[in-house]
Amino acid sequence: MPEPDAHPSLERFVELNGPSNGAWGELSSYMVSLLKAWWGDAATEDNEFCFHNLPRIDGDHSHYATMLKMLDGGVKGFFAVGQNPTVGSANARLQCMALSKLDWLVLRDFSETETAAFWHDSPEIESGDVRTEDIGTEVFFMPAAAYTEKDGNFTNTQRLLQWHHKALEPPGDCRSDLHWIYHLGRRIREKLAGSDDPRDRAILDLTWGYPVHGPHDEPDADAVLREIGGRQADGSFVSGYEELEDDGSTACGSWIHAGIYADGVNQSARKRPHTEQNWVATEWGWAWPKNTRLLYNRASADPEGKPWSERKRYVWWDAEEGRWTGLGDNPDFPPDKEPDYEPGRRDRAMAAIRGDAPFVLHPDGLGWIYAPSGLVDGPLPVHYEPQESPFENRLYAQQQNPTRQVFHRPENPYHPTDGETGAAVFPFVLTTYRLTEHHTAGGMSRTVPYLSELQPELFCEISPQLAQERGLEHGGWATIVSARQAIEARVMVTDRVQSLEVQGRTMHVVGVPYHWGRRGLVTGDSANELLPLALDSNVHISEYKVATCDIRPGRRPRGRDRAALVEEYRRRAGVKV
Amino acid sequence: MSAETLAWPGSYGGDAKPRVGFFTDTSICIGCKACEVACKEWNRIPESPQGFTGKSYDNTLDLGANTWRHVAFIEQRVPADADGGASLVEAAERGGLVEREGLATSKEGDGVRWLMSSDVCKHCTEAACLEVCPTGALFRTEFGTVVVQEDVCNGCGYCVSACPFGVLDRREGDGRVWKCTLCYDRLKDDREPACAQACPTNSIQFGEVDELRERAEKRLAKLRGDGQSEARLYLADEEDGIGGAGAFFLLLDEPEVYGLPPDPVDSRRHLGAIWAATGAAAAALGAGLVAAVFGGR
Ligand code: SF4
Ligand code: SF4
Numbered sequence: 001m002p003e004p005d006a007h008p009s010l011e012r013f014v015e016l017n018g019p020s021n022g023a024w025g026e027l028s029s030y031m032v033s034l035l036k037a038w039w040g041d042a043a044t045e046d047n048e049f050c051f052h053n054l055p056r057i058d059g060d061h062s063h064y065a066t067m068l069k070m071l072d073g074g075v076k077g078f079f080a081v082g083q084n085p086t087v088g089s090a091n092a093r094l095q096c097m098a099l100s101k102l103d104w105l106v107l108r109d110f111s112e113t114e115t116a117a118f119w120h121d122s123p124e125i126e127s128g129d130v131r132t133e134d135i136g137t138e139v140f141f142m143p144a145a146a147y148t149e150k151d152g153n154f155t156n157t158q159r160l161l162q163w164h165h166k167a168l169e170p171p172g173d174c175r176s177d178l179h180w181i182y183h184l185g186r187r188i189r190e191k192l193a194g195s196d197d198p199r200d201r202a203i204l205d206l207t208w209g210y211p212v213h214g215p216h217d218e219p220d221a222d223a224v225l226r227e228i229g230g231r232q233a234d235g236s237f238v239s240g241y242e243e244l245e246d247d248g249s250t251a252c253g254s255w256i257h258a259g260i261y262a263d264g265v266n267q268s269a270r271k272r273p274h275t276e277q278n279w280v281a282t283e284w285g286w287a288w289p290k291n292t293r294l295l296y297n298r299a300s301a302d303p304e305g306k307p308w309s310e311r312k313r314y315v316w317w318d319a320e321e322g323r324w325t326g327l328g329d330n331p332d333f334p335p336d337k338e339p340d341y342e343p344g345r346r347d348r349a350m351a352a353i354r355g356d357a358p359f360v361l362h363p364d365g366l367g368w369i370y371a372p373s374g375l376v377d378g379p380l381p382v383h384y385e386p387q388e389s390p391f392e393n394r395l396y397a398q399q400q401n402p403t404r405q406v407f408h409r410p411e412n413p414y415h416p417t418d419g420e421t422g423a424a425v426f427p428f429v430l431t432t433y434r435l436t437e438h439h440t441a442g443g444m445s446r447t448v449p450y451l452s453e454l455q456p457e458l459f460c461e462i463s464p465q466l467a468q469e470r471g472l473e474h475g476g477w478a479t480i481v482s483a484r485q486a487i488e489a490r491v492m493v494t495d496r497v498q499s500l501e502v503q504g505r506t507m508h509v510v511g512v513p514y515h516w517g518r519r520g521l522v523t524g525d526s527a528n529e530l531l532p533l534a535l536d537s538n539v540h541i542s543e544y545k546v547a548t549c550d551i552r553p554g555r556r557p558r559g560r561d562r563a564a565l566v567e568e569y570r571r572r573a574g575v576k577v
Numbered sequence: 578m579s580a581e582t583l584a585w586p587g588s589y590g591g592d593a594k595p596r597v598g599f600f601t602d603t604s605i606c607i608g609c610k611a612c613e614v615a616c617k618e619w620n621r622i623p624e625s626p627q628g629f630t631g632k633s634y635d636n637t638l639d640l641g642a643n644t645w646r647h648v649a650f651i652e653q654r655v656p657a658d659a660d661g662g663a664s665l666v667e668a669a670e671r672g673g674l675v676e677r678e679g680l681a682t683s684k685e686g687d688g689v690r691w692l693m694s695s696d697v698c699k700h701c702t703e704a705a706c707l708e709v710c711p712t713g714a715l716f717r718t719e720f721g722t723v724v725v726q727e728d729v730c731n732g733c734g735y736c737v738s739a740c741p742f743g744v745l746d747r748r749e750g751d752g753r754v755w756k757c758t759l760c761y762d763r764l765k766d767d768r769e770p771a772c773a774q775a776c777p778t779n780s781i782q783f784g785e786v787d788e789l790r791e792r793a794e795k796r797l798a799k800l801r802g803d804g805q806s807e808a809r810l811y812l813a814d815e816e817d818g819i820g821g822a823g824a825f826f827l828l829l830d831e832p833e834v835y836g837l838p839p840d841p842v843d844s845r846r847h848l849g850a851i852w853a854a855t856g857a858a859a860a861a862l863g864a865g866l867v868a869a870v871f872g873g874r
Pocket of ligand 1: 615616617619620645646697756757758759760770771772773
């Protein structure tokens, strides 16, 4: 997204946003095609293809940055679409408090999640810290259709898109996300109709003419996919991102998905069984980009283009045909670029990539261990201890990542770390993780009886040594305390968790799956109540995997006594809030 | 042709289908419980919440009227060296490191292995449940499987005590017995059972029993060759106490470790003896009656 000052023009945006070599070298084609997909005929060369219609990004809008701004009263409204941050985000209490500063909150989900109920049923309300009548946030709950009740795509982490067809109408007022976004846009456009205010052009000129069908005027998901997949000026479909142009002759909603509607066929809906194709299975669904199942697969052949191993051959150079070929996967490389190709000095974009350089998204076509640009904490990986660690960093004089994002504020206190006074008050390592039976914050699994009964209660996993040391009983209850909150969990004493000898000391680990909250069929405290915000500076993800804590036998105190327990720990550890 | 049962294929004549069943290869079960859920979904089985059991990740505990697939989780302490056979690759690597580098993997040098195993009705060749059922609710299908007809079962419960595996169970508030049907409805539709289809690792393999046994023998040989000396097939032997099962298993340890009986026997095999005893009792009773009748004179 363009920034207001740095990107006064499309040209400048392209210049600053991609290396000029490799696949990113064609960014102007991807951008112009995107603008054509969004603003159609209104996007012309004269108006920089409506580049100025794009919203400007004016800061860090990642999740935690937004929640912190919200906490300070700087965010008016929030859409949570299938998102349950009061269970799923670190420092759950902070998330809850931030929501109470909103004017309005719109949620789309299958049931009233913890986030949807934050104003009348939260740990803070239970303990008496917050009262419903003091929360001014207006909450709108929009029931959502499940994937079985709508057409659309699943994309998995391996980049594979698999189309699913609607099996039945959603019940009651439940609607698809597509329905909701489309009709919200339609209504806004109706309200603005006839406006001559130039700033409304961005909305009025949008290509919003998606066909609708069925009893609820469901927009045609297939039509949206066609827009994403890309077309030529004559309406025919593009087959890959190389066909995109920056002269306005092509329109494509997402360059990495270019070709998903090649030949006028929803490629992601192909379901040819494995018995009718080889194991590469290129006709099962579609993978971005260009149905490439293994990215950078030219690397499966040596610099001369011969398979490194005949047994593992995958993509190789066919000298006779003068083409890359293979077991069926799309060669992720210009199809006829010879292995010994060397670019000239003036070559740019893909032409600047050597014939033996498979990593086409990098400007030099090489895989990087040394990353001179792109990473805030590059150029080489190094070990840092986490924000809260009971140990010193033995590998590197710098204890913690100096570029990490920490927020010293009363709602987000940190524990003293190794060597600091008070560190011993939180002597154990806390780690959080997931179980197979539950899905993230539980909105889709703690509401399902067959999944809920398989993992019905929050538990913590500890070693027999820690159990003995702290008098914790298998099957009993434990209270886990951090400077953020105290939660209770059933105790699982197991040999799977081992106490380790580290730097001459015994280190105990407390493992806690994070899926529970106060709503649904199975309820419990949430592990994320314990964690602080401590973010990495590249993608702003918090340190969910490690913090420090204390653990003690028995259930946690109720009501105000809960906060008093946490307060007592803070005092002993010298944590200032 | 795999072991013939009393009613199959004989009583079906030309309508008999090949005998089908499961080979459950527990060595590749990842404990996802997809089989449990798929079975409940397909067969619309009531939920059966038991709360937190503390038995590792197993909160189901047993087969029952409302649980037709059950995934057991067994945590075992094993030596963390190559001989311990924890995970083959891992143990081999660790073993090498321990020897070469003098590396200790944990304080006591112990490793842990987590056995997972999906249990189900065995669809025995000699199925005691079926033989003791007085109403004919339990029957042998044309596929050689054992099924309860819910509209015939009167809830007498004879089969519950007859099953050597404790599979059969009366549903509370309903009184009738329920168990795995090997998805009889799906078989009639030429579809594989729900649990087998859901299993992402193919730990549950569905097919014709003869073919499955061959596959299982090959897999066993492979695992043994890789050093899993305790690996064994369970209920794949027609000479065992139930004449082999339609649903048999590859286990990585003794059956008891998984909570399975080591030598299950079809209780009907004792029936000869029982009948003899009953006959004697009846004769004695008869004599008593005669004495009573005539003694009154
Ligand atoms: S075969 Fe069908 S009824 Fe039997 S366990 Fe599998 S899914 Fe359940
Ligand atoms: S579905 Fe397969 S892998 Fe998953 S628990 Fe069942 S048997 Fe194991």
